Amino acid sequence: MKKVLVTGANGQLGQCLQKITPSYKELNVIFKSSKELDITDILGIEEAFVKGNFNYCINCAAYTNVEQAEKTPDIAYKVNAEGVKNLANVCKRYNTTLIHISTDYVFDGEKDEPYTVKDVPNPINEYGKSKLLGEKHIQEIMDNYCIIRTSWLYSEFGKNFYTTILKKAKAGENLSVTDEQLGCPTNANNLALYLVEKLIQNNNFGIEHFTDDYSCTWFDFAKKILIEHELEKTVQLRRDKNYRTFVRRPVNSVLL
Numbered sequence: 001m002k003k004v005l006v007t008g009a010n011g012q013l014g015q016c017l018q019k020i021t022p023s024y025k026e027l028n029v030i031f032k033s034s035k036e037l038d039i040t041d042i043l044g045i046e047e048a049f050v051k052g053n054f055n056y057c058i059n060c061a062a063y064t065n066v067e068q069a070e071k072t073p074d075i076a077y078k079v080n081a082e083g084v085k086n087l088a089n090v091c092k093r094y095n096t097t098l099i100h101i102s103t104d105y106v107f108d109g110e111k112d113e114p115y116t117v118k119d120v121p122n123p124i125n126e127y128g129k130s131k132l133l134g135e136k137h138i139q140e141i142m143d144n145y146c147i148i149r150t151s152w153l154y155s156e157f158g159k160n161f162y163t164t165i166l167k168k169a170k171a172g173e174n175l176s177v178t179d180e181q182l183g184c185p186t187n188a189n190n191l192a193l194y195l196v197e198k199l200i201q202n203n204n205f206g207i208e209h210f211t212d213d214y215s216c217t218w219f220d221f222a223k224k225i226l227i228e229h230e231l232e233k234t235v236q237l238r239r240d241k242n243y244r245t246f247v248r249r250p251v252n253s254v255l256l
């Protein structure tokens with residue numbers, strides 16, 4: 001029986017893991033929300049690990065508000081860099097393999113082709129910079145780790161592009177969506193399945209990319225969501241030509 005700690009368990013990916021892990025009898029998974037285990041609290045983490053005897057820790061905890069991270073970067077760095085550093089140190093001491101989730105936003109988006117693990121990260125916003133620093137802390141501290149970069153996560157849980165589009169469309173709102181960025185929408189349930197397989201097979205460590213192998217713009221993705229729910233005829237979807245945001249985002253963040 002493998003014992004696994006999941007941090008940030010009430011976030012989107014954490015909830016996807018909560019949904020599927022009970023059917024895997026070979027796994028004993030302990031879920032900790034941010035209230036139960038704050039990764040910026042070194043003593044709290046230490047206490048959890050002393051009692052835990054974990055073989056793996058899947059870190060789903062992160063500060064994911066990209067706009068707010070630009071306004072108050074300290075909070076993003078505290079969680080995405082310092083918090084991850086804390087986890088890496090404790091995992092190393094307790095011989096626990098850390099499986100950490102990172103992001104397409106570590107890249108600048110200037111490349112014309114998909115980004116591979118061989119490409120050099122160069123984040124263009126504070127969220128991306130804080131996540132890259134988290135990756136670097138893990139690599140410096142640990143040997144036993146897996147960093148999985150993913151992108152454009154969506155699911156039935158929480159507030160994400162998919163749930164937002166669906167809610168607006170069902171309320172009869174017309175939609176205006178940018179087509180200026182290219183990425184890979186990834187169902188967080190698929191990532192959760194991939195993580196569970198990784199735990200069971202105990203394979204492939206280092207840095208890797210995981211997406212649903214389908215790239216498109218946010219506009220295309222919105223269209224796909226409407227079609228899937230047979231709402232394309234009732235809801236008007238147009239390209240947002242006035243899309244402005246004070247946070248720079250990679251124009252191309254397709255991962256391979």
Ligand SMILES: NC(=O)C1=CN([C@@H]2O[C@H](COP(=O)(O)OP(=O)(O)OC[C@H]3O[C@@H](n4cnc5c(N)ncnc54)[C@H](O)[C@@H]3O)[C@@H](O)[C@H]2O)C=CC1
Pocket residue numbers: 007008009010011012013014033034035037038039040059060061062063064079083101102103104131150151152153154158
């Ligand atoms: N949502 C997305 O589109 C993408 C997400 N990612 C990464 O995937 C991972 C999972 O993302 P989501 O589940 O979508 O994010 P989420 O925002 O839904 O969940 C993150 C969870 O971390 C918790 N958290 C925040 N600070 C904490 C702290 N100090 N200690 C413990 N927990 C804390 C939050 O309360 C929340 O429950 C994150 O590492 C994120 O950076 C990567 C690419 C895209």
